[in-house]
Amino acid sequence: MDSPLKFQEQSKGFSFESVFDEQAGFPKEFLWPDLVSAQQDLSEPPVDLEGFFKGDDEATKQAANIIKDACLSHGFFQVINHGVDTDIIRDAENYMDHFFMLPSPEKLKARRKPGSLCGYSGAHADRYASKLPWKETLSFRYHENSSDRVVLDFFRSILGKDFEETGMIYQKYCEAMMDLSLAILELLAISLGVDRKLYRKFFEDGYSILRCNFYPPCQEPGNTLGTGPHCDSNSITILHQDQVGGLEIFTDNVWQTIPPLKGALIINIGDTFTALSNGKYKSCLHRAMVNKHEQRKSLAFFLSPREDKVVRPPQELVCSAGKRMYPDFTWLNLSRFVQNHYRADDNTLQSFINWSQSVNT
16 A cells, blocks of 8 residues: 655645645646546436335336346436435535534544544545545444434534534434435345345444545646545445536446436445345446536445444345355455555455455465
8 A cells, every 4th residue: 555645644734725836736646647538428317216205116116127227237326306305415515614614733633543434534645645536535434323323422522512513414414314225225125136125124233434525626627536436345325416516437438427416316336235236236436526616525425234244145146146256254344455455446346355365365
């Protein structure tokens, strides 16, 4: 793994203004050479969830079929009428400014510790020395426990009482995302032809991460990326992107843009669900672009199983394929591999399997 940038280790903190010097040119740490622009917009019908939530069998079947087509093709789809209160989404997007507009020393109070999934990161400069993403992130853990408001506690304990309201906003947002996740898992099961409650039960006690992504304006957006090309290693991701846009996926051998669709949320398959579907639904390579004139914000809810649960596909999918595509593993081991040994790309899952087998031999 690359050595981290020295400036990120300094107590004064990190800021994009401090690394851009017009006389010195574009900072080489953020340079992504030979970037190829997106060729077209991804044209797919959104999945309307209204009928599913009302118990309409025909509408549920239609939604599952659209999901199946998308997951067999590239693993991305957008959902509308998803049941998440628009006020919750709006507040979650707006309240990002409460944190990201803080002076760097204040943001560093929430700085992510080495090997941790949670906390603040400026361009991931604590992990890498080259091809840095042009973004700042704040990540925190969520799990369902009525007596334990873990998101609120994170903000209150790290940033103080002034952030209690912010913590409550994101606590509610995570609760809504978890409810939606379980509904999506049910539809995924229907689309795969397995027990519709199978995946829902597997993830009910899961531990998930919400990541707030803040992409500052960039003077030379053609030289860098907000997020580099990668496949998510978790199970499914629910993304809210603002109206600035910038999400792109690689499918049919070209980069394609997913334009913002007002009121919609974006769902994508991650590596862990690829294993849970016995390789039938693949995770998809995607990236985020930056904008010269406008900042961009997004919220990514990464659903994962409880860390010690064994990731194993249902027997029906193994029988239909004729073999197991991936051996058993736990989310804990995969997440540690990505955090400590590997920079996520389009081959993360297979690289993890190879690494695990080499370690255990």
